[in-house]
Amino acid sequence: xxxxxxxxxxxxxxxxxxxxxxxxxxxxxxxxxxxxxxxxxxxxxxxxxxxxxxxxxxxxxxxxxxxxxxxxxxxxxxxxxxxxxxxxxxxxxxxxxxxxxxxxxxxxxxxxxxxxxx
Amino acid sequence: xxxxxxxxxxxxxxxxxxxxxxxxxxxxxxxxxxxxxxxxxxxxxxxxxxxxxxxxxxxxxxxxxxxxxxxxxxxxxxxxxxxxxxxxxxxxxxxxxxxxxxxxxxx
Numbered sequence: 001x002x003x004x005x006x007x008x009x010x011x012x013x014x015x016x017x018x019x020x021x022x023x024x025x026x027x028x029x030x031x032x033x034x035x036x037x038x039x040x041x042x043x044x045x046x047x048x049x050x051x052x053x054x055x056x057x058x059x060x061x062x063x064x065x066x067x068x069x070x071x072x073x074x075x076x077x078x079x080x081x082x083x084x085x086x087x088x089x090x091x092x093x094x095x096x097x098x099x100x101x102x103x104x105x106x107x108x109x110x111x112x113x114x115x116x117x118x
Numbered sequence: 119x120x121x122x123x124x125x126x127x128x129x130x131x132x133x134x135x136x137x138x139x140x141x142x143x144x145x146x147x148x149x150x151x152x153x154x155x156x157x158x159x160x161x162x163x164x165x166x167x168x169x170x171x172x173x174x175x176x177x178x179x180x181x182x183x184x185x186x187x188x189x190x191x192x193x194x195x196x197x198x199x200x201x202x203x204x205x206x207x208x209x210x211x212x213x214x215x216x217x218x219x220x221x222x223x224x225x
Contacts, residue, residue, distance in 0.1 A: 045154075045162065045205055047214040061213045095161055102168060103209020104152035108161035 002026040002107045004096045009112030016086050016116070022079040022096030022109055030054075030074035032106075033099040036081045038092035039111075046092075049081065050099060086116045120144050120208050124217030130225040131196055139191045139220045141206035146186045150210040153182055153191045156219075157202045165204075166191060196222075 008020040020036070036048040049070040050059045058070055069082040079096055093111040100106050121144040131137050141151065149169040154162035164173045166182035169189055179194040193200055201224055206217040 044218045045156075045207070045216040047207075047216070050212075050214075059212050100167070103150060103214060104167045104207065105154070105162070105164060108163075110161055 002098065004098065004107060004109035006094065006096050006109045006112035009094065009114045011115045011117065012086055013118050014086060014088055014116055017082070017084045018086065018114060019083070020081040020094055020096075020112060020114070024077045024079065024096075024098070027098065027107075029072075029077040033101065034070075034072060034079045035097045035099045035105065036070060036079075037095045037097055037105070037108075038090070038114075039095070040089070040092040043092075048094070051079070083114070086114075088116050090114065091116045119213055120147060120211060120215055122206055122208055122215050122217040124204075124206055124220050126220060127218065128221045128223065130223050132225045133196050133198055135196045137193050137196060137222065139204055139206075139222075141184075141189045141191070141217050143187045143189075143208055143210075147208045147210035149185045150208055151182075151184070151189050152207045152209065153180075154205045154207065155200075155202045156205065162205065 003025045005023045012018045035050045038046050038048050051070045067085045071080045093113050095111045096109040097105040098107040123142045125140050151169045153166040156162040165176050170182045181192050183190050203219045203221045205219050
């Protein structure tokens with residue numbers, strides 16, 4: 001059974017930093033693109049970032065470029081999202097997701113809540 | 119960026135009804151479209167990929183169609199567990215974008 005378990009969410013002040021982690025199991029982690037998707041309270045889904053199997057290719061939504069960094073450690077079956085200079089409007093549940101090569105989301109974690117507030 | 123426009127934003131229906139949700143892309147995305155179901159407090163779940171392929175384990179009452187810029191998700195006979203919010207998503211090009219969702223509620 002595929003499992004994706006996020007951690008690292010919490011309360012952070014505007015301008016602060018936070019690193020999210022996602023532990024994958026039940027599949028060959030190193031064989032898949034991975035992704036972060038967020039959902040603000042009561043709102044829709046927003047793609048944040050994707051990373052290729054070996055980490056050699058990364059893509060970001062424009063609004064986070066230069067502030068967020070996606071990375072992975074295939075030896076630990078783990079995905080990360082380093083978030084700097086956080087803004088109040090980035091308060092959201094952040095989901096880790098396993099991506100098919102065609103770009104759709106095969107599996108999702110349960111999400112971790114990031115609250116950006118003073 | 120490719121904009122995905124879903125309609126309606128809210129849909130009221132009864133158990134047993136046939137319902138259709140539409141997703142329009144601002145430019146052609148061929149068949150690079152997926153549909154997800156999300157229930158309150160839960161992660162989304164993949165239903166349909168490549169516009170019309172049913173994901174494993176998804177009931178056959180769900181179907182998808184379309185290509186280019188116009189797509190539909192149809193539920194042939196609504197079941198109580200189908201009341202949820204549905205999202206479309208394009209993976210034709212970056213940035214990947216989602217529709218704003220259709221909330222399917224009980225009439």
